[in-house]
Amino acid sequence: MAHDKIAKTNAARLLDRLGISYALHRVEVDESDLSAATVAARLGVDPARVFKTLVARADGAGVVMACIPAVAELSPKALAQACGGRHAALVPLAEVRPLTGYVRGGCSPLGAKKAYPVFMDESALLWERIFLSAGLRGVQLELAPQDAASACGARFAGLTRA
Numbered sequence: 439m440a441h442d443k444i445a446k447t448n449a450a451r452l453l454d455r456l457g458i459s460y461a462l463h464r465v466e467v468d469e470s471d472l473s474a475a476t477v478a479a480r481l482g483v484d485p486a487r488v489f490k491t492l493v494a495r496a497d498g499a500g501v502v503m504a505c506i507p508a509v510a511e512l513s514p515k516a517l518a519q520a521c522g523g524r525h526a527a528l529v530p531l532a533e534v535r536p537l538t539g540y541v542r543g544g545c546s547p548l549g550a551k552k553a554y555p556v557f558m559d560e561s562a563l564l565w566e567r568i569f570l571s572a573g574l575r576g577v578q579l580e581l582a583p584q585d586a587a588s589a590c591g592a593r594f595a596g597l598t599r600a
Contacts, residue, residue: 444462444463445574447546447572448546448548448549448573449579450462450579452549453548459581459585460579460580460581460585461581462577462578462579463569463579465576465578466576467576472543473508474507475508477508477569481569486507486509488578489505489506489508489559489562489569489570490506490545490571491505491545491570491571492505492506492528492545493534493538493554494514494517496525497526498522500554501529501537501552501554502521503550504557504559504597505556505558505562505586505592506598510598510599512597512599513598513599516595516599517557517597520557520595538550539551544573544575547570547586548573553591557593557594558587558593560594560595562587563584567580568582570586
């Protein structure tokens, strides 16, 4: 879908400022099922290409964001190791919006109210293009994983449970 058909989000404006190529996609939102796997199904793409953004706290790093494939489960131990610490845990859902400015189902590693350290699962590098939330429920960015990482300073690491 063309950029001018979907309202620009902070994430899209950031990519524009950086000169990074992307596409915006809109999918229907069901408030009872905001899962990334459902988003992937509505986009008609492999769920391994759709990355959900989780917010966590890691010792030594504070608040961090972790981007993992839609159907994967975060390994807190792997995230902690990527952060250089020993422990990490997801923040309570009630803290996500105050910390990031984003709501559940619309959290993006790009354009948050504060630039937190971002870690992206290394499986993103298997794809030419991946999908990330554009910062609104039902709006997805499609872009190269290296471009996504460059835009938010993400580091690639193995972040999911085996």
